[in-house]
Amino acid sequence: MRTLLLKVGATALTLAGTVVSAFFVTSHFKNPQAPLQPVVLASNSTEVGVVGGSLSIGPSVQPSNEEPVASTYAS
Numbered sequence: 001m002r003t004l005l006l007k008v009g010a011t012a013l014t015l016a017g018t019v020v021s022a023f024f025v026t027s028h029f030k031n032p033q034a035p036l037q038p039v040v041l042a043s044n045s046t047e048v049g050v051v052g053g054s055l056s057i058g059p060s061v062q063p064s065n066e067e068p069v070a071s072t073y074a075s
Contacts, residue, residue, distance in 0.1 A: 028072075
């Protein structure tokens, strides 16, 4: 009897989690106007002197002239 109760409880918990997840996903529609990456500001690199040379510290995202990605959807 305890085994059956455990199986029923696990199944009910799994189904409840699936239903709650489905409601969450359908309530958050894709926004086509949302940016896919933050805007890259002008380069703010900083030159730091170290023993034996120098080190340039700046943002890791660099501007480019490439066409922006319009969608991340893949079938």
